Amino acid sequence: MYQxxxxxxxxxxxxxxxxxxxxxxxxxxxxxxxxxLVLVIAAVTAWCYYIASLRKAELLKTxxxxxxxxxxxxxxxxxxxxxxxDFRSGTLDxxxxxxxxxxxxxxxxxxxxxxxxxxxxxxxxxVQCYRVxxxxxxxxxxxxxxxxxxxxxxYGGAVSAVQHWPISISGQQAPKPFVTxxxxxxxxxxxxxxxxxxxxxxxxxxxxxxxxxxxxxxNDTEKTMxxxxxxxxxxxxxxxxxxxxxxxxxxxxxxxxxxSIHKYMVRRxxxxxxKVPAEVMFRHPSWSTWALHKTDIDQEKLLTYAANIRKYNFxxxxxxxxxxxxxxxxxxxxxPVKFPNASAMFHKLKSDxxxxxxWIHPFVNHDSENFHTCVERGLFVREPTGQxxxxxxxxxxxxxxxxxxxxxxxxxxxxxxxxxxxxxGVSSFKFEAGEANYLPWKFKTLESIRDPSIFTRRYxxxxxxxxxxxxxxxxxxSQNISCFFRPIDRDSVWGxxxxxxxxxxxxxxxxxxxxxxxxxxxIGGNAHVNRTYGNRGLPDRELxxxxxxxxxxxxxxxxxxxxWEYGDDVVEIARKYTALHESLVAPRVLELxxxxxxxxxxxxxxxxxxxxxxxxxxKIDSQFLIGDDLMVAPVLEPGKQERDIYLPAGHWRxxxxxxxxIKEPLHLTDxxxxxxxxxxxxxx
Numbered sequence: 113m114y115q116x117x118x119x120x121x122x123x124x125x126x127x128x129x130x131x132x133x134x135x136x137x138x139x140x141x142x143x144x145x146x147x148x149l150v151l152v153i154a155a156v157t158a159w160c161y162y163i164a165s166l167r168k169a170e171l172l173k174t175x176x177x178x179x180x181x182x183x184x185x186x187x188x189x190x191x192x193x194x195x196x197x198d199f200r201s202g203t204l205d206x207x208x209x210x211x212x213x214x215x216x217x218x219x220x221x222x223x224x225x226x227x228x229x230x231x232x233x234x235x236x237x238x239v240q241c242y243r244v245x246x247x248x249x250x251x252x253x254x255x256x257x258x259x260x261x262x263x264x265x266x267y268g269g270a271v272s273a274v275q276h277w278p279i280s281i282s283g284q285q286a287p288k289p290f291v292t293x294x295x296x297x298x299x300x301x302x303x304x305x306x307x308x309x310x311x312x313x314x315x316x317x318x319x320x321x322x323x324x325x326x327x328x329x330x331n332d333t334e335k336t337m338x339x340x341x342x343x344x345x346x347x348x349x350x351x352x353x354x355x356x357x358x359x360x361x362x363x364x365x366x367x368x369x370x371x372s373i374h375k376y377m378v379r380r381x382x383x384x385x386x387k388v389p390a391e392v393m394f395r396h397p398s399w400s401t402w403a404l405h406k407t408d409i410d411q412e413k414l415l416t417y418a419a420n421i422r423k424y425n426f427x428x429x430x431x432x433x434x435x436x437x438x439x440x441x442x443x444x445x446x447x448p449v450k451f452p453n454a455s456a457m458f459h460k461l462k463s464d465x466x467x468x469x470x471w472i473h474p475f476v477n478h479d480s481e482n483f484h485t486c487v488e489r490g491l492f493v494r495e496p497t498g499q500x501x502x503x504x505x506x507x508x509x510x511x512x513x514x515x516x517x518x519x520x521x522x523x524x525x526x527x528x529x530x531x532x533x534x535x536x537g538v539s540s541f542k543f544e545a546g547e548a549n550y551l552p553w554k555f556k557t558l559e560s561i562r563d564p565s566i567f568t569r570r571y572x573x574x575x576x577x578x579x580x581x582x583x584x585x586x587x588x589x590s591q592n593i594s595c596f597f598r599p600i601d602r603d604s605v606w607g608x609x610x611x612x613x614x615x616x617x618x619x620x621x622x623x624x625x626x627x628x629x630x631x632x633x634x635i636g637g638n639a640h641v642n643r644t645y646g647n648r649g650l651p652d653r654e655l656x657x658x659x660x661x662x663x664x665x666x667x668x669x670x671x672x673x674x675x676w677e678y679g680d681d682v683v684e685i686a687r688k689y690t691a692l693h694e695s696l697v698a699p700r701v702l703e704l705x706x707x708x709x710x711x712x713x714x715x716x717x718x719x720x721x722x723x724x725x726x727x728x729x730x731k732i733d734s735q736f737l738i739g740d741d742l743m744v745a746p747v748l749e750p751g752k753q754e755r756d757i758y759l760p761a762g763h764w765r766x767x768x769x770x771x772x773x774i775k776e777p778l779h780l781t782d783x784x785x786x787x788x789x790x791x792x793x794x795x796x
Contacts, residue, residue, distance in 0.1 A: 172206065172209065172211075172216065174211070174214065174216050174230060174232045174242075175232045175234075175240060175242075176188070176189070176240060176366070177230065177232070177242055179204075179209075179216060179230065180204075180206075181203050181204045181205075181206050181222075182198055182199055182203060182204075183196065183197050183198035183199050183257070183258075184196075184197055184230070185197075186242070186316070186364060186366060188314070188315070188366060192314075193263060194263060194264070194312075194314040194315070194316050194366060195259075195263070195312075195314075195316045195318075195364060195366070196259070196260040196263070197244075197257050197258065197259050197260075197364075198257065198258045198260070198336075199246075199256075199257060199258075200256040200257065200258050200338070201246070201248075201253070201254060201255045201256045201257075202221035202222070202223070202224070202226070203221055203222045204218050204220075204221055204222075204228065205218065205220040205221055205222050206218070208220035214231055214232040214233070215229055215230070215231045215232075216229065216230045216231075217229040217230075224249075224250060224253075225249050225250075226246065226247065226248055226249060227245065227246075227247040227249065228245065228246050228247070229243075229244075229245055230242055230243065230244050231243040233363075235376070235380075236376070238367055238368045238372060239365055239366070239367045239372075239373065239376050240365065240366050240367075241363055241364065241365040241366075242363065242364045242365075243361070243362075243363055244360075244361065244362055244363070244364065245359065245360070245361040246359070246360050246361075247357065247358070247359040247360075247361075248357050248358050248359070249357060250357065251343075251355045251356045251357050252342075252343065252344045252356055252358075253357075253358060254340055254341065254342035254344070254358055255340065255341045255342070255358045255359065255360040256287065256338055256339065256340040256341075256360075257338075257339045257340075257360060258334075258336040258337070258338050258339070259318070259336060259337045259338075259339060260335055260336055261279075261281070261312075261335055261336065261337055262335040263312070263314060264312035264313040264314040264316065265278035265279075265312060265313040265730045265731065266278055266279045266310050266311070266312045266313075267279060267310065267311055267312070267620070267621065267624050267718075268307070268309050268310040268311055268621065268624050268625060269302075269306070269307070269308075269309070269310055269328075269621075269625075270290075270302040270303045270305065270306035270307075270621075270625075271295070271303030271304065271305050271306070271599050271600070271618050271621055271622060272295060272302065272303050273295040273296075273299035273300070273303075273609055273610055274299075274608050274609045274610075274614070275608060275610075275614040275617040275618045275621065276608060276617055276733065277616065277617035277620050277621065277718070277732075277733040278313070278730060278731065278733075279310075281330050281332050281337070282332050283330075283332060284329075284330070284331045284332070284333070285328075285329045285330050285331075286329050286338075287327035287328060287329035287338045287339075287340035287342075288327055288328065288329065289326075289327055289346055289347050289348060289564070290302055290306070290308060290326045290327060290328045291306070291347065291548040291549065291563070291564045291565045292304050292305070292306050292546070292547040292548045292549070292564075292565045292568045292586050292587075292588055293547050293548065293549035294545065294547045294549055294550070294600065295600055295610075296600045296601050296610070297507060298549060299609070301549060302328070303599070303600065304546070304547045304568070304585055304586035304587070304599075304600055305585075305586060305587045305588075305597060305599065305622055305625060305627060306565065306587075306588055306625075307382075307588070307589070307625040307626065308320035308322075308324070308326050309377065309381070309382075309624075309625065311370060311373065311374050311377070311624065312370070313370055313720070313727075313730040314370075315366060315367045315368060315369050315370050315372070315373045315724075316364065316365070316366050316367075316373070317364070317365045317366075317367075317373050317374065317376075317377045318362055318363070318364050318365075319362060319363050319365075319377060319381050320339065320360075320361075320362045321361040321362055321363075322563070322589065323359070323361070323562075324341050324359060324360055324361060324362070325341050325342060325343055325346060325348030325349075325350075325358065325562065325563070326339070326340070326341060326348075326563075327339075327340040327341070327342060327346065328340070339360060339362070340360070341358040341359055341360040342358050343356035343358060344356065347548070347551070347553055347554070347564045348562055348563060348564070349560075349562055350562060351560060351562055352560050363381075365377060369724040369725075370720060370724055371720070371721050371722075371724055374624065375711070375713060378626055378711070378712040378713065379711065379712060382591055382626040382712050383589060383590070383591040383592035383626070384591060384592060384626075384708070384709055384710065384711075384712050385591060385592055385593075385594040385628070385629065385708055385709055386592055386594055386709065387579070387594045387709070388594070388629075388702070388705045388706060388708075388709070389579060389580050389581065389582075389594065389595065389596060389629055390429075390580040390581055391702060392429045393429045393430070393580075393581055393596065393668055394667060394668055394698045394701050394702055394705070395427075395429070395693075395694050395698045396427035396428060396429040396669075396690075396694065397426070397427065397428065397429065397668075397669035397670060397671050397690055397693075398428070398429050398430050398431070398432055398469075398631075398668070398669070398670045398671075399417070399421055399426075399428055399430075399431050399432065399670070399671050399672070399674075400431075400432040400434055400634055400670055400671070400672040401413070401414060401417065401431075401432065401433055401434045401436075401672065402432075402434035402435065402471075402634065402638065402672050403634050403636070403637070403638045403639045403672035403673050404417070404639075404672050404673055404674065405417075405436070406435070406436065407435050407436030408436065409433065409434070409435075409436045409437060409450070410450040410451065411450065411451045411452060411453070411454070411457050414431075414433060414457065414461075415457060415460060415461070417431070417674075418431060418461055418464060418466050420674060420676060421674075422464065424674075424675070424676050424683055425687065426671075426686070426687070426690065427690065427694075428466060428467075429467070429581075429668075430466070430467040430468065430469050430539055430540065430581055431461070431466050431467070431468050431469070432468075432469045432470075432471070432542055432583075432670075433468055433469070433470050433471065434471040434542070435471050435508075435544075436450070437450065437451060437470070437471075440477055440479050440480040440481070441473070441475055441476070441477040441480060441508050441509060441511065442475060442476030442477050442480035442482050442483060442486075442511060443480050443481055443482065444472075444482070444528040444529075444531065444532060454536060455535070455536065458536040458537050458538075462537055467539035467540075467581070468536075468537075468538055468539055469538070469539055469540045469541060469542055469581060469582075469583070470532060470538050470540075470541050470542065471541075471542045471544055472529070472541045472542065472543060472544065473506075473543075473544040473545045474513055474514045474516070474545055474546060474550075474571055475504070475506055475508070475509075475511045475512070475513055475514075475545070475550075476492075476511050476512050476514065477508070477509045477510065477511035478503070478509075478510055478511050478512075479509075480511065483511065483512065486501070486512055486514070486524075487501050487512070489520065489524070490518070490520070490558075491512075491514055491515060491518060491520065491521040491524055492512035492513060492514060492515055493512070493513050493514070493515045493551060493552070493555050493556070493557055493567075494515070494555065494556040494557070495552065495554070495555065495556065496554040496555065496556055497556070498556040502552045502555055504550055504551070504552060506545070506550055513550055513551065515557050515558055516567065516570035516571050516573070516574065517557040517558050517559035517561060517566075517567070517570055518557070518558040518559070521558075522570075522574065525574060526574065526577070529541060529574075529577075529578070539581055540578040540580065540581035540582045540583075541575070541578055541582055541583075542582075542583045543571065543572065543574065543575050543582060543583065543584040543585070543586075543595075544585060545585070545586065546567070546568050546571035546572060546584065546585070546586035547568060547586050548564035548565050548567050548568055551564055551567060565588040565589075566588070566589075568586045568587065568588040568590070569587075569588050569589050569590055571586070572584050572586065572587055572588075572590040572593050572595075573590075573593065575593055575595045576593055576594070576595075578595070579593060579594040579595040581596075582595035582596065583595060583596045583597075583598060583631055584596070584597055584598075585597070585598050585599070585600055587627055590627075591625075591626040591627055591628075591712070594629070595629065596629050596630065596631040596667075596668060597622060597627045597629065597630060597631070598630065598631040598632065598633050599615075599618040599619070599622060599632065599633060600633075601633060601634075601637075601638045602614065602615065602633045602634070602637040602638060603637050603638060603640060603643040603644070604636055604637030604638065604639050604640070604643065604644040604645055604646060604651035604652070604655065605637070605643065605644070605645045605655075606645060606655060606748070606749070606750055611637070612637075612655060612658060612659055612662070612748055613733075613734070613748050615632055615633075615659075615662060616662075616733060616734060616735075616736055616746075616748075617733050618632075619632055619666065619716050619736070620714075620716060620717075620718050620733075620736060623714035623715065623716050623717070624714065624718075626712055628667075628704075628705065628708045628712070628713075628714060628715045628716075629667060629668075629705065629708075629715075630666065630667050630668070630715075630716065631666075631667070631668045631670055632662075632663060632666045632668075632670075633670065634670050634671065634672040634673070635656065635659050635660050635663050635669065635670065635671050635672070635673070636650075636651040636655065636656040636659050636660070636672075636673045637651055637655075637659070638672075639651055639672075639673055650673060650677055650678070651673060652750075653678050653682065654750060654751075654787065655750070656673065656675075656678060656682070657682065657685055657787060657788070658746060658747055658748065658787075660675070660685065660686060660689055661689055661746055661747075661789070661790035662744075662746040662748075662790070663689075664689035664690070664692055664693040664697065664790070665693070665697055665736075665738065665742075665744045665746075665790070665792065666697075666716070667701045667705075667715055667716065669690065669693055671686075685788050688788070689790075696742075697738065697742075700738050700739055700741075700742060701715055701738065703739075704738070704739050715738065715739070716736055716737070716738060717736065717737040717738070717739070717740070718732070718736065718737070719732045719735050719736065719737060719743075719758065719760065720732075721737055721740065722737065722740050722760050722762075723760040723761070723777065726760070726777050728758060728777065729758065729760065729777070732758055734746070734748055734755075735757070735758060740795065741794060741795035742792065742793075742794055742795070743759070743760075743764070743792060743793040743794075743795075744790065744791075744792045745757045745783075745785075745790075745791040745792065745793075746790045746791070747785050747790070747791075752785075753784065753785060753786055753787060754782045754783060754784050754785060755782075755783060755785055755791070756779065756780065756781050756782065756783065757779070757780040757783045757791060758777060758778075758779055758780075759772055759774065759777060759778040759779075759780065759793065760777055761774050761775055761776050761777055761778075762774065762795060763795065763796040764793040764794065764795060764796065765793065765794050765796050766791070766792075766793050767789075767790075767791065767792050767793070771796070772793070
C-alpha cells in the first residue's frame with residue numbers, strides 16, 4: 113500500500129554515495145570562491161550606495177544651485193561660482209530633504225526640527241532667482257547664514273560714516289540690528305538711509321525679506337558677511353501673539369550683467385516715487401542758514417542773508433531756515449526775542465520772491481509748552497509696559513519722541529505744520545532725524561512694529577504733503593515719498609569719513625537703494641568746529657571750490673557758506689557752475705526723473721552701468737554718470753590740478769572740445785583740470 117521512495121520527504125535513503133573528505137588541493141579553490149562571493153556582494157552594495165548618492169546629489173541640485181549639509185553655491189551659465197552661502201546655525205540632515213517640482217525642502221538639522229526650503233524661480237530668460245527660507249520652530253534660536261564676498265565687488269546696504277564704493281569691509285563685527293542710525297553721532301552704525309539689498313559685480317543680487325528681524329555682521333579675515341535673524345537681545349520683536357521663532361528668508365537672483373540684474377530687482381522689489389518734485393528745486397540752488405549761522409540765527413541775519421543772495425545775483429529755489437528759530441525744541445513757534453516780527457519777515461521775503469522752508473524734527477523737549485499736551489494725549493513713544501511716555505536723549509536735549517504709528521500723533525503733528533504754513537506762508541519743511549537709534553532699546557508704539565526702522569518709514573511719510581520741496585535725511589522703504597533725500601551732514605574735510613571724497617560713494621549707494629531725488633548736502637560741508645579743514649572758521653577755499661564743482665553735477669545744489677565769504681573770484685566760479693547746472697545738468701536730470709517713476713533706475717549712475725565687462729570700472733569711486741551720456745570726473749585731492757580719468761569705450765567729447773572715438777576703455781593719465789574746472793565728457 114505504501115512504497116518507500118529514496119530521498120523522499122521523511123523517507124529512508126538506501127543508495128547514498130559515501131561522503132568523502134576534501135583533498136588539500138581543492139581547499140584553496142573553495143576559499144577563493146567564498147572571497148569572490150563576498151567581493152561581488154560588496155561591489156553590488158557599493159554600486160547601490162553610489163546610485164543612491166547620485167540620486168541624492170541630483171535631488172540636492174536645483175538649476176544652477178548645489179545644496180549640501182553646510183550651505184550652498186550658485187553658478188552662472190558658464191559654470192563659474194558666483195555666490196556662496198554657508199549655514200552657521202545648524203547642519204542640515206540631508207536624509208530629511210526632498211524635492212517636489214521647483215522646491216527643495218528639508219525638515220531637520222542634525223539635532224532639531226526646522227522649516228527649510230529653496231524654491232527656483234525663473235522670472236525671465238536672463239534672470240534666475242532662488243527663494244531661500246530657514247525658519248526655526250523653537251523660540252529664541254537665531255538663524256545665521258554667512259555670505260562669502262570674495263568672488264566679486266559688492267554695493268548697497270546702507271550709507272555709512274566712512275563711505276566707499278564698492279563696499280570696503282574691515283575688522284570683525286558680530287551681527288547687530290540692521291536699523292537706521294544717526295551716523296554723525298554714532299559713526300560705527302548703519303546710516304539713516306538703508307535697505308537690506310546688495311548687488312555684486314558678477315551680476316548677483318540678494319534681497320532680505322522685510323519681515324526678517326535682520327542683523328548684519330562681517331569678518332574681513334574670512335571674507336564673509338553674516339546675515340542673522342533673531343529676537344533675543346535685539347530691538348526687533350515678533351508680532352503680538354507670535355512666538356519669537358526666528359526666520360531668515362531672502363531671494364538671490366543671478367543675471368547676465370550687473371546693470372540688468374539691478375534693473376530687474378528695482379522693478380520687482382522697490383517702491384517707486386509717485387511724482388517728481390518741483391522743477392525749480394532741480395534748476396536753482398537752495399540756501400540754508402545752518403553752516404553759516406548754526407543755531408545763532410535771527411530775523412536780521414536771515415534777511416541779510418536773503419539780501420546778499422540777490423545782491424550777488426544768484427537764483428534761489430528756496431531758503432531753508434534751519435535749527436535755532438524756536439525758543440524750545442517742540443514749540444512750533446518762533447522765538448519772539450530772535451524773531452520779533454516773524455510775520456513781517458515772511459512778508460518781506462515773499463515780496464522778494466523767496467520761498468522759505470523750516471527745519472523740523474520728531475522730538476518735543478521736556479521744557480516745551482507742547483510736552484505736557486503730548487504726554488496727556490499719549491502722543492509719544494512709550495516704555496515697554498506702555499504705561500509711561502519714554503524720555504530719550506538727542507543732540508539738542510531730553511524729551512519725548514513722537515509716535516508716528518499713532519493716527520492722533522500724525523494728525524497733531526500735521527496740524528502744527530499746517531499752522532506754520534497758514535500763518536507765515538512756509539513753503540515746505542526739512543525733516544531732520546527720524547533714525548531708529550533714537551528710540552529706546554525696548555519701546556512700545558500704538559501700532560506694534562517688529563522692525564524699528566518702520567518708525568523711520570512712518571516719520572518720512574509725514575513729508576508726503578510737502579514733497580514738492582521737502583527734504584529728509586532718513587529713509588527705509590521710503591522711495592515712494594517723492595521728496596528729496598540727503599545723506600547725513602558732511603564735515604568740511606577732504607576724506608572718506610563724511611568728507612568730500614565720501615559724497616560720490618554716498619550718492620551712488622543711495623541711488624542703488626532706489627532713492628533718486630538726491631540733495632547731497634551743503635557745499636563745503638557743515639563747517640563744524642574741530643571738523644573743518646581751513647582757517648577763519650570757514651572751509652578751505654580750494655576744498656570749497658572743488659565741492660562746488662561736484663555739487664553742480666548733482667540732481668540739486670545747496671549753499672550755506674556763501675561764495676562771497678571767499679571773495680569776488682569765488683563768486684564768479686559759483687555763478688559759472690550754477691549757470692552750468694541750470695543749462696546742462698538740470699534738463700538731463702529732469703528727463704531722467706520722469707523715467708524714475710516707472711523704472712526706478714538711478715539718475716546718478718556708477719561708471720560700470722555702461723561698462724559691465726570691464727573689471728576696472730567696478731572699482732571707480734571718483735567718477736559717475738548722469739544717465740548714460742554724461743561722464744563726470746571731479747578733482748577730489750588737495751593741491752591737484754590734474755587727475756587720472758577712465759573713459760569707457762564709445763564716442764566722447766570733453767568739456768574742452770576734444771573728441772575720443774574709442775573701441776576699448778581709455779585711461780587718461782594726469783589729465784589737466786584747473787582749479788576753476790571740473791572734467792566732464794558728453795557722449796557724442
